[in-house]
Amino acid sequence: MSKSLATWFTPSLQTISRSAGRSAVAAAAYRACVKLIDQTTGLIHDYTRKKGHVETLLIGADDISELWNKAEAAETRKNSTVARELMLPLPDQWTDNERRECVRDIAQHLRDTYGVAVSGSIHAPNRHDRNNHVHMMFTTRAVDEFGQFGKKTRILDDMKTGEVKRLREAICKIINDHAEKLDSDFYVYAGKFSDIDKNHIPTKHIPITAGKEYRAAITAQNTQVKIHLANVATHEKKAELLKAELSNASILETAESTPAPDAPKSVDVERIEATPPAELESPFKRKLMPEACERAYFKHQETLKKQQALKVIEDKWRAKHDELLANKPSSTQRLFSKIGLGTAKIERYDAELSKTEIHLTKIEHNKILFKKILSDKNALNLIAQYNAVIDHNASISDLEAQAFKAHSEKLERERELKEEQEREQATPAVDWTVGLDPTKEQNYSSKDIEFGR
Known part of the structure; x- marks a missing residue:
């Protein structure tokens, strides 16, 4: 199987x-x-x-x-x-x-x-x-x-x-x-x-966190890989056909070398010459993505997402904090709580306020951390290199697609021209003297010849 x-x-x-x-x-x-x-x-x-x-x-x-x-x-x-x-x-x-x-x-x-x-x-x-x-x-x-x-x-x-x-x-x-x-x-x-399939060309996996530009560039690159794989399969099929033609030519040549006794000596068998398939060699060269640049880019993207999520969380806790402050117990209520009146309510309020302030403190700490990560100059330089490589490889993919299209159109034109030449060679020449009496002189004007009379 x-x-x-x-x-x-x-x-x-x-x-x-x-x-x-x-x-x-x-x-x-x-x-x-x-x-x-x-x-x-x-x-x-x-x-x-x-x-x-x-x-x-x-x-x-x-x-x-x-x-x-x-x-x-x-x-x-x-x-x-x-x-x-x-x-x-x-x-x-x-x-x-x-x-x-x-x-x-x-x-x-x-x-x-x-x-x-x-x-x-x-x-x-x-x-x-x-x-x-x-x-x-x-x-x-x-x-x-x-x-x-x-x-x-x-x-x-x-x-x-x-x-x-x-x-x-x-x-x-x-x-x-x-x-x-x-x-x-x-x-x-x-x-x-490649250990299993010698012609295997690996495609690059697109991470979930990949940005729009990175995803488009890798998609274009993977498309080119699929095109090249199709080219390899086509060339292998052509190679098999050429081997079959060479095998047939070898059989015909062997038969010619030992002709039958009644075979005419002057008949030459036309030898079939193998034409190698046209290869499309890419004049373009992609740049390899440095691992450090890729790590810096994805860390930056992940930090941005965390920063956005933190903003949503912060808004909720600040709203709760503001609500608690708006309903802050008065000094009279706190005074009565000391003698046992409304003590539980004051304690619940203080606990909620303390919990809210702790969360806001953690949020501020994370905001400082995220800001430090996003403003790191070394990381920003690596991200700039990352974007430059992505832009370069995306332009290479576009150029390769254009070159491949032009190459395919050229091959198609050559194929059509070859088929047309083969049809012309296969059409027998017309003998215009058929049906004429050779004993009688024929007189034709240039007009007659022009209109095929």
Whole structure:
């Protein structure tokens, strides 16, 4: 059975770290499309209106909120890695139940191998794409059967151990085993696809956080890759036809070298010359995107989004703070509270006011942090380089598209001209003397000749 390679599948292991300003609770809420409260910061992460979520499977835990709040509480350093994540493709032709069982086996493998707790959120494709996939979030610490967090799984932190490579291979085996049981041709591979398909040209994945310009540039680049893949397939087909023609020519040449006794000696067999397919060589050269520039760009974009979200949160808390100040208890009410009248009401007010002021203090701290990140001169220089590379590569894509179109039109004109020449050569010459009496003198005027008389 021919295998259908999942061409965008790279089972890469990512981390969710506080040093990048990320939270395991926020990430889990976004992937599971639920509302979770971060008990460390008090922030509410509500993604219940987000679409595309199918279901979330929990292995090693019973409650998603408790799991990831405990994961945050287990880490004390400000730059701790609080979770790991794998995003894996799932076959579009499988049913929801078949995809669910595959995800369950992968999550169980993570649990059995590393002792971690896992939440696997299965997402359906949107109406434009076919990309069923699952976000596998799992803890960085081992979790026992009672939900208590233990030691860090350091083996996945060091690439030299080879454990990440073994994990990828194990995941591929689980998915491919399920495909074989279901008689499906879906196939994933942990290495380079060029190991399987020598003509494979990889396309670049477009991150969710990609900006409009970056998305357009990468889309144009991936389109060019598909065009070149089609060219390769066409040239391979032409090569096969040329081999067949050369084989036929060789047979004819062999037959000519040993003619039959009654074959005329003067007959020459026209030799078929192979014409190599025309190659379209690109005179354009793209610039590689420096990794530092890409990191700076995405961090800047993520910080902008966090800044916007913080503004919404700040508006809510300031409105509540203003409301509390507008209804501030009078000095008389506080005096009476000292003798036991209205004490509970004053205490509730003070608690609410204190809570509001604490949140506003945290918000101010985050605002200063975001402003510092967004104004970093080194990062801004890297982002300027990033935009320059994107603009350059986008212009190269446009030029390549124009060159490819011109080249295709040229090849089409050459093909039509060749066919026309072949038709003219195949048309027999007209003998105008047929039907005339050679014994009689024929007199024609130039006018007769002109009108074919």
